Amino acid sequence: MNTTVTPAVTKRSSSVSGLGTYLGLAGALLAMIVLFSAMSSHFLSYNTFTMLANQIPDLMVLSVGMTLILIIGGIDLSVGSVVALAASVVSVATLNWGWGIFPSAALGMLCAALAGTVTGTVTVAWRIPSFIVSLGVLEMARGLAYQLTDSRTAYIGDVYGWLSTPFAFGISPSFILALLVIVIAHALLTRSVFGRYLVAIGTNEEAVRLAGINPKPYKVLVFALMGLLAGLAALFQVSRLEAADPNAGAGLELQVIAAVVIGGTSLMGGRGSVISTFFGVLIISVLAAGLAQIGASEPTKRIITGAVIVVAVVLDTYRSHRAKRRG
Template identity: 65%
Template sequence: MQTSSSTPAASRQAAYLAGFKNYLGLMAALLAMCVMFAFLSENFLSAATFITLSNDIPPLVVMSVGMTFILIIGGIDLSVGSVMALAASMLSMAMVRWGWPLYAAAPLGVVVAALCGTLTGMVSVHWRIPSFIVSLGVLEIARGLAYQVTNSRTEYIGSAVDVISSPILFGMSPAFLSAIAIVIIAQLVLTRTVLGRYWIGIGTNEEAVRLSGVNPNPSKILAFALMGALAGIAALFQVSRLEAADPNGGVGMELQVIAAVVIGGTSLMGGRGSIVSTFIGVLIISVLEAGLAQVGVSEPMKRIITGAVIVVAVILDTYRRRGQRHAR
């Protein structure tokens, strides 16, 4: 009896230890990259580099938070780049053509993006279609709507939106500070709420969740809806930085998002993930790209190196899962 009662505590302790080791490993990798690029480029370790990075990553950060939720429940959403472009297009149309102020146009973009995520979740859940396939369809729908809304042209908004990306505190913008706040809130939701436990349970064993008397479908749809809403917030950050909405924006963004989440240690098989680890994964991707650019690596070679890092991260995740199974 004593052994069985101590099992849950031992399991929690093992999970905390595994998470701590993951944080240490990611931080060590990030530090090693910074040291390497500091030797290769004399301008890398400068305030200008890190200020630029902090103001470039908010869209990637918030979308990676949403993708972490999706991967934890065992799904995937390939439409996020197109949904971000559609949200940006709706925001620009509201401001440029309808004369709406930013505080009214921004929620419109977020709501439209959230509806796209809800559509993906509902079709995937109710018809039991893999979210991979459904999100491919939504990807095309959202991109087509973005072209329709903007007449396939970049909409220039101007300085009415630049306040969100203008540095205010040690070179950091409201967009970056908001992204950090979203990371903190999302980590608390995942680790301290019933909803977070449901998501982890669904990704680990959805049938067990169902047999325990909990309907997993609303929680799964909510994860996709949140992914959409966060893509809408990412659109606001991107439009603010560019002062324009590009219907071609976000092409390939889904690959960057998935790469950051996987590098952060979230399992592609579901059931395991951390928002803080995802944030470190975003930093690793961003530092890698910035460092390679500063040392003069060509764009094709940058893609090759980034792809190799992703493959290595997936291989390490496979070994990590095997180790956890053997430990049990």
């Protein structure tokens, strides 16, 4: 059974997990750092990089989940709203019900995982594109967040502040946790049967089915994991803002998809790397910080960021066509 799936997995995954891809992304990141350092005397500093590290944990964990979803050929546009929903649930449990930190956090993450499970189940059971299903979940999750908070920001205080408080070399626990998620997800994707099945599903789902493997539970599980990671991202945001904002996460899904695509994960499925995605997160975060430091206007920042995304998609399409010709 495994012999039917493994060759395709090895062939597709090796194209993105090789040293050349990592070096290319690292080179692009280094070039951006050099450019912004030349344009701003304040950019190249330890404070800049620790500030970036402590601001991106939510984007890091969300990008990990999105990488797995894109690998199986899906997409989830609801992650920003699910983050707001999870944060709202945490605020209600903490402020209104008097729950402790960990039960409230667990409930928020459970609700987020449930939202992801709903998206995955509807997508798989009725064979509806996840793009459409996640749009519906996006609206429902945002509406629930507004209802739970009465459309107002709920100030929780610093009970979760320890997650975002730097404790060593200016780095916060949330960044360490996000790195741990990346390490675990990378091992899961590259060293486990589960990871090989995900790549195989995105490469040729029918071949996986003919090999005697039911892809449905794997696909639903990936969407549930995306929801769980959205719940974790919500905790990171609550710890940093000391509040649950029902408007939080608006447009966050676009940043997540941009980071994943820049990292080289294919929008067509079957190809992706968590480590490459991490580079994508760093690239898009350094780009945003650098443009802000050189005084670029908001329209200019959006134009440049959009252009980078378009170039990444074009490169992804080129890589896919070249891989097909070689195949």
